[in-house]
Amino acid sequence: MKRLLLTAAAVLLATAVRAETVPGEKSGTEELFQQHCAACHGTDRLGGTGPALLPENLKRLRPKAAARVIAEGRAATQMPGFADKLSEAEMASLAEYVHTPLPEVPRWRMAEIRDSHIIHNPLHTLGDTPVFSADMLNLFVVVEVGDHHATILDGDSFKPIHRFATRFALHGGPKYSRDGRFVYFASRDGWITKYDIYNLKPVAEVRAGINTRNIAVSADDRYIMVANYLPHTLVVLDARNLEPVKVIDAVGSDGTSSRVSAVYTARPRNSFVAALKDIPEVWEISYLDEPPNDYAGWTHDYRKESGDLEPVARFPKRRITVHDYLDDFFFDQDYEFVIGTSRKGTGQVVNLDTSRVVSELEIPGMPHLSSGITWNYRGRTVMATPNLKEAEVSVVDMESWENVARIPTLGSGFFMRSHENTPYAWVDVFFGEHRDAMHVIDKQSLEIVKTLRPAPGKTAAHVEFTRDGRYALVSIWDMDGAVVVYDAKTLEEVKRIPMVKPSGKYNVWNKTRLSEGTSH
Structure with missing residues (x-):
C-alpha cells in the first residue's frame, strides 16, 4: 500500500509540476535539482564531479532504483543520501526528472572539449622503463565496476600489481597502445583517460562527449577516435596527450543526425570504421596523412571549427549504405568484411573494399x-x-x-x-x-x-x-x-x-596482437 501511495503521489506531483510550469520558468522539481544536485551533476544535468543525469546515461538505473539512490546514496561514490532532507514524493519527482530527455541535443563541441582537458603527468616527466618487474605483455587490466577502480594484474603470478580509481561507469572496454605501455579508458559520461602502465600514473583526461559508446586507437598510435550517442559526433583526439583534434558530425547523406553505435580500428586499412545508429550507413574514416587513392568515394568534411588542430582535408570518410541500422560489429581477421546486426535481429555482411552488402545473416534474436x-x-x-x-x-x-x-x-x-x-x-x-x-x-x-x-x-x-x-x-x-x-x-x-x-x-598480448x- 505504501508503494502504491508513493507512486500515486509521484504521478500527481509530476502532473502538477507540468501543469503549473510557465515556459521560461523553473518547475518546483527543477528548483529542487538546482538546490540539491546541480553542484555535482551540473546545472544542465550534463555532469560535473558527478555523472550526467540524462535518460541516455541512466538506462541501467530505472526511476524506482534512482529514487532509492537519491534516498540512500550510492556506495563507493561521493553520492550522499537525501532521505533526511527530501520527502518521498520529492525524491520520486527528481527520479522522474532526471529520466526526462533534454528538449534538444546538447552542445559539446571543440570549445567545451578543450575546456575539459586535464594534464595529470606530462609525458616528458615519466620514465621509459617500468617501475615494477613483470612480463609487460602478459598483464591484465581488470575493470572493477563495483567501486569504479581498475587493477593491473600480473598474468604469470596472478598477483595484483596496482589498483587505482577510474572515472564513473567505464564503458566499451579499455584499449592499448601497440607496445602495451598506455591504456585508454572511456566512461559513459564521455571522459577519456590515458594511463601509463609503466609508471602507474594517469597522463591526461578529456571529456569528448556526454554519452559515449566506445573508443578506438589508430594502428600507428597517433589518434583516438571517440563514438558518441550525445552529441551526435565522432571526436578525434591526439593520442599523445588527448588534446582534441577534430569533431566530426554524424550526419547521413540525407541530412539526418545520428547517434554513433560504435567505432573500431581497421588496422590493415589504416582507418576507423563506424556504424551509425539512426541512419543505414557505415563510415570508413582514414587517418593517413595523405588521403587514400586506391579506391574512390572518399569525401571531406569542410566544416572547420575554431580550435581545430588539423586542416579540413584530414580524416576523409567513405559512406557505405547498408540495408538496416547497425548496432553491433564484428570484423574478419583481414578486415575485408564487417559483419553487423541490428536490434531487430537482422544481420549483414559488408565488403569494405567494394562498399557493398554482400550477404545477409540468419541469426535469430540479438547476437x-x-x-x-x-x-x-x-x-x-x-x-x-x-x-x-x-x-x-x-x-x-x-x-x-x-x-x-x-x-x-x-x-x-x-x-x-x-x-x-x-x-x-x-x-x-x-x-x-x-x-x-x-x-x-x-x-x-x-x-x-x-x-x-x-x-x-x-x-x-x-x-x-x-x-x-x-x-x-x-x-x-x-x-x-x-x-x-x-x-x-x-x-x-x-x-x-x-x-x-x-x-x-583485458590481456595486453591478446588485445594488441589481435x-x-x-x-x-
Whole structure:
C-alpha cells in the first residue's frame, strides 16, 4: 500500500509540476535539482564531479532504483543520501526528472572539449622503463565496476600489481597502445583517460562527449577516435596527450543526425570504421596523412571549427549504405568484411573494399557480435557469437556466411572467448536463473563439454586468457566478487583473487596482437 501511495503521489506531483510550469520558468522539481544536485551533476544535468543525469546515461538505473539512490546514496561514490532532507514524493519527482530527455541535443563541441582537458603527468616527466618487474605483455587490466577502480594484474603470478580509481561507469572496454605501455579508458559520461602502465600514473583526461559508446586507437598510435550517442559526433583526439583534434558530425547523406553505435580500428586499412545508429550507413574514416587513392568515394568534411588542430582535408570518410541500422560489429581477421546486426535481429555482411552488402545473416534474436570470436573448423574459418535474447551460440561459416551450428545453452549470454592454443571456447550465461553458469565448448565437436559454476548463485562472466592460452580467467560479477583462474586444459580452478564486481579483464598480448579468440 505504501508503494502504491508513493507512486500515486509521484504521478500527481509530476502532473502538477507540468501543469503549473510557465515556459521560461523553473518547475518546483527543477528548483529542487538546482538546490540539491546541480553542484555535482551540473546545472544542465550534463555532469560535473558527478555523472550526467540524462535518460541516455541512466538506462541501467530505472526511476524506482534512482529514487532509492537519491534516498540512500550510492556506495563507493561521493553520492550522499537525501532521505533526511527530501520527502518521498520529492525524491520520486527528481527520479522522474532526471529520466526526462533534454528538449534538444546538447552542445559539446571543440570549445567545451578543450575546456575539459586535464594534464595529470606530462609525458616528458615519466620514465621509459617500468617501475615494477613483470612480463609487460602478459598483464591484465581488470575493470572493477563495483567501486569504479581498475587493477593491473600480473598474468604469470596472478598477483595484483596496482589498483587505482577510474572515472564513473567505464564503458566499451579499455584499449592499448601497440607496445602495451598506455591504456585508454572511456566512461559513459564521455571522459577519456590515458594511463601509463609503466609508471602507474594517469597522463591526461578529456571529456569528448556526454554519452559515449566506445573508443578506438589508430594502428600507428597517433589518434583516438571517440563514438558518441550525445552529441551526435565522432571526436578525434591526439593520442599523445588527448588534446582534441577534430569533431566530426554524424550526419547521413540525407541530412539526418545520428547517434554513433560504435567505432573500431581497421588496422590493415589504416582507418576507423563506424556504424551509425539512426541512419543505414557505415563510415570508413582514414587517418593517413595523405588521403587514400586506391579506391574512390572518399569525401571531406569542410566544416572547420575554431580550435581545430588539423586542416579540413584530414580524416576523409567513405559512406557505405547498408540495408538496416547497425548496432553491433564484428570484423574478419583481414578486415575485408564487417559483419553487423541490428536490434531487430537482422544481420549483414559488408565488403569494405567494394562498399557493398554482400550477404545477409540468419541469426535469430540479438547476437552480441562485439564478443564474437573465430577459429579454424574443419579447414574453414568460422565465427561464433553469443546471443542476448536466445539461449544459444551461433556458429557461422565465414566464406558462405551460412550457419554451421546453433549450440543450445542454459540461457542468453554476453561474452565469449577462446585462444589459439586451446581446444575450447568459453561462453557465459549472463541473464536469467543460470547466470552463474559458464559453458566450455569443444571447438571441433561444437558440443558443450563442461558447465562450470565458479560461484553458485552469482553471475559468472567475461573470460579472458593469458597470452599463451594456458589459463582462463572468469569474473564473478558481484560486489563480493573475484577473478577465478582456471587451468584451460584440465578446467580445474587454480586461484581466486577477491575483487569488487570485476567485469572485463583485458590481456595486453591478446588485445594488441589481435588473438582470434579475443574480440578486437
